Amino acid sequence: MMTAVRITLTVNGTRHDDDVEPRLLLVHYLRETRGLTGTNVGCDTTSCGACTVLLDGESVKSCTVLAVQADGGEVTTIEGLASGDAMHPVQEAFREHHGLQCGYCTPGMVMAAVSFLAEHPDPSEDEVRHGLEGNLCRCTGYHNIVKAVMAAAKTPAAPRA
C-alpha cells in the first residue's frame, strides 16, 4: 500500500476522520468504511449513475471520485435524505408515483433528482428527462420516474439537500 492519507469527511451530517489508501474510491469508502450500502455500484464505468451521491450538494458518480478528492467535503447518501421518519419529498414522490420496480437504480436516481431540482426548481418534463441522463434504469422505462420528479418539484417547500 502506498502512503495512506488522512481525510475528514462529513457524511450525512456526521464528521469522520480516516486514514485511507489514495486509490480508495468514494463509493467503496461509503459502502465499506462507513457501512452505508444504500449507494449501489451498477457499472463501475461512470455510466449508470447507481452510485450517485451528493458531494457538497451536487450529484457526482462516487465510483469515479477518489475518497481523497472528497476530503473536507460533505457527502449526502440516500441514507441521509430523510429527516427522522419523514421521507424527503423526492423519496415520497418516488413511492407515491411508483418511480421504481427492482429498486437498484433508485438511490442514485433519487440523489440525481435532488441535485437536479436544486438547480432547476421549476423544470419542464423535457428538462427532467435531460437532467437524469446520467442515470440508467433497466425496469421502469423512466415514465414514472419523470412523473415522480415533476411531482416532487411541485411539493411546497421541498427541502433541497
Place this chain on the structure above:
Amino acid sequence: MIPSAFDYVRAASVDEALAQLAEHGDEAKLLAGGHSLLPLMKLRLAAPTVLIDIGRLRDLSYVRDGGNHVAVGALTRHRDVEVSDLLRAEVPLLAHTAGLVGDPQVRHRGTIGGSVAHGDPASDLPAVVLALGGTLVARGPGGEREIAAGEFFHGFLETALAPDEMLTEIRLPKRPGAGWSYQKFNRRAQDWAIVGVAAVRNGGAGVALVNMGSTPLRATAVEQALASGASPADAAAHAAEGTEPPDDLNGSADYRRHLVQVLVRRALEEAGARG
C-alpha cells in the same frame, strides 16, 4: 475496478504543482476533475505512480472579461462554464456545448482544462476552442507561454503541452454578432459524439470536427469553400476532406464521412440563421 496503487500529493498553488511535476517526472499525472483520468486508471490503461491533485486550485476556476476575449481558468468545471452569464453572452457556443458534455454528474466534476489537455478527438470542448480560434495559456518551469488552438493538438491524446507544463487558462476571442452552432450526433444521451461539428460564422467561418481523426480537426476545406462564396450545402460537401475517421461499433469510417457532411451543413445553416 480499482486503479493500481499510487501516491497522492495535493498542490496548493500552480508553482507547487509545477515543482511536483518536476520532482516526479514521467511517473506523475495531474488530476483535475478526474473524469477522463480515473476511468482510464480503473481500466488500468493508465497507471501513474503519483497523482498531483490540482482540483483544489479554486483560483484557477473563473470566467473573466479580457477585453477582446473571455478568459476561462483551466479548473473551471463544465457546469460553471455552462451557466456563466459572461460566456452565454460573449461566447455562447462554448457555454451551450459545455452543457452537452456527458451528463450532469460528469459536468459537476470535469474541467475545461482537463478536457483540452486530454486532447481526446471525441471530446466536445477541444473542437469548440479550435473553431473559435482560442488560445491556450500554459505554465512551466520557464514561465508562461501562449499556444494557438490550431497548434495545440498534435496526435491521439497528445498536445503541445510539455510533461512539466500545466494548462492554466483558455482564451476565447469575442466575436460579437457571430452565428454559431454545435451539432452533436450520438445514440445515447450521455455518450460522446459519434461525430460532432462546432461552427462559428461572422464574415469568416470557423468549423471544427469531433471524432473525425486522431485529433480534433479544423475543417479547412469547408472554411475555404465558404470564403470563396460557396453555399452552406456546397461547402459542407468538402467536410470529409483530409479526415481519417475511426471505424468502431458506433459507425464505420464511411458512415462518419457521410455523417460529417450532413452535420456541417446543419451547423452552417443554423449558424447562418443565428448570425
